[in-house]
Amino acid sequence: xxxxxxxxxxxxxxxxxxxxxxxxxxxxxxxxxxxxxxxxxxxxxxxxxxxxxxxxxxxxxxxxxxxxxxxxxxxxxxxxxxxxxxxxxxxxxxxxxxxxxxxxxxxxxxxxxxxxxxxxxxxxxxxxxxxxxxxxxxxxxxxxxxxxxxxxxxxxxxxxxxxxxxxxxxxxxxxxxxxxxxxxxxxxxxxxxxxxxxxxxxxxxxxxxxxxxxxxxxxxxxxxxxxxxxxxxxxxxxxxxxx
Numbered sequence: 001x002x003x004x005x006x007x008x009x010x011x012x013x014x015x016x017x018x019x020x021x022x023x024x025x026x027x028x029x030x031x032x033x034x035x036x037x038x039x040x041x042x043x044x045x046x047x048x049x050x051x052x053x054x055x056x057x058x059x060x061x062x063x064x065x066x067x068x069x070x071x072x073x074x075x076x077x078x079x080x081x082x083x084x085x086x087x088x089x090x091x092x093x094x095x096x097x098x099x100x101x102x103x104x105x106x107x108x109x110x111x112x113x114x115x116x117x118x119x120x121x122x123x124x125x126x127x128x129x130x131x132x133x134x135x136x137x138x139x140x141x142x143x144x145x146x147x148x149x150x151x152x153x154x155x156x157x158x159x160x161x162x163x164x165x166x167x168x169x170x171x172x173x174x175x176x177x178x179x180x181x182x183x184x185x186x187x188x189x190x191x192x193x194x195x196x197x198x199x200x201x202x203x204x205x206x207x208x209x210x211x212x213x214x215x216x217x218x219x220x221x222x223x224x225x226x227x228x229x230x231x232x233x234x235x236x237x238x239x240x241x242x243x
Contacts, residue, residue, distance in 0.1 A: 080181040086110055087180035089188045090169060098144055098190055100171070102181035111144045111190065113137040120145070120221065125186065128213040130154070130205055133221045134198075141195045143203065143219055147187040151213060154189055155204040161195035165206075198222040200229050 086099035089109070096113040103121055110119035114137030122131045127148040135142050143156050147168045155164045168187035171177045178184045200220045205213040220229035 080105070080183075084180040087176035087182070089171070089177050089182070090190065092190060092192065094138070094140070094192065096142060096144075096190060096192070098188060100146070100177045100180055100182040100188070107131075107146070107181065107183075109133070109144070109146055109188070111135055111142060113140075113142050118142075124183065125151075127151075128205060128207075130203060130217055132201075132203055132217060132219040134201060134219050136196050136198050136222070139194070139196050141193040141197060141201070142190060143193070143201050144190040145188070146182075147189060147205065149185045149187065150207055151187055151205045152208045153206045153210070154191065155206065156191045156193065156201055157203075158193055158195060158201035159197035159199050161193040161197070163191045163193055166191040200226050 081102050082105050084102045086101040089098045089100050091097045096111060098109065098111050100107070100109050102108065106121040107124055108119055108121040109131070110117055111133070112118075113135055116135070116137055118133060118135040120131070120133040125131050125146050125148040127150045129148045130151065131146040132143065133145055135144075141158055141161065143158070147154070149170070151168050153168060154166050156162060156166065166189055168189045171182050171184050171186050171188070173184040175184075200218045200222075202216050203219055204216045207213055218226075218229050218232050220226075220232070
């Protein structure tokens with residue numbers, strides 16, 4: 001509550017008194033610490049004590065503003081925007097468009113196919129990792145997502161269809177996706193299979209020489225969970241808890 005005789009809050013009086021004592025100590029002036037539970041006088045003499053008191057207020061405000069700015073920087077991931085508009089990563093001849101963006105600091109990717117958007121938000125892909133999702137539209141199965149910098153191609157298997165050697169493409173520095181928060185060097189892909197099957201798809205990541213990177217992954221994003229999908233989800237959860 002604001003004091004009627006002094007427009008400052010009591011806490012600011014206390015900060016001023018402590019700061020004044022620090023200045024007096026630095027200048028070698030004698031000072032006496034107030035007795036416990038002694039109320040700080042409301043009226044203060046002009047001069048050094050008034051300057052010290054105002055300095056204490058300014059210092060407190062600087063600390064507050066600095067703390068807010070630091071928190072905002074960490075919440076934005078340092079160099080990435082917290083939220084951004086989708087920026088196009090690539091388009092296809094049959095009308096699909098893949099975009100990347102940030103939502104509450106999370107890295108997201110969205111595919112527009114057959115007039116329907118399919119968006120997914122996950123963590124950053126590891127250098128040999130994949131972030132997968134699928135959608136069935138216009139009689140096709142689209143398997144799409146983001147890949148780490150070492151993943152140069154993927155193979156996809158789903159029920160009655162397959163696609164091998166689907167190239168991944170890198171996000172360039174200074175591009176619109178990079179400005180939207182997709183790390184330069186992150187790679188993206190879209191595999192289009194002539195199938196409307198919505199069962200889990202098996203995806204294999206390969207490096208520039210065609211060698212397999214890690215174990216095959218299952219895309220279980222369409223909701224049909226097989227025992228293999230359940231095992232993968234449990235394994236990924238255990239890895240996340242252990243990291």
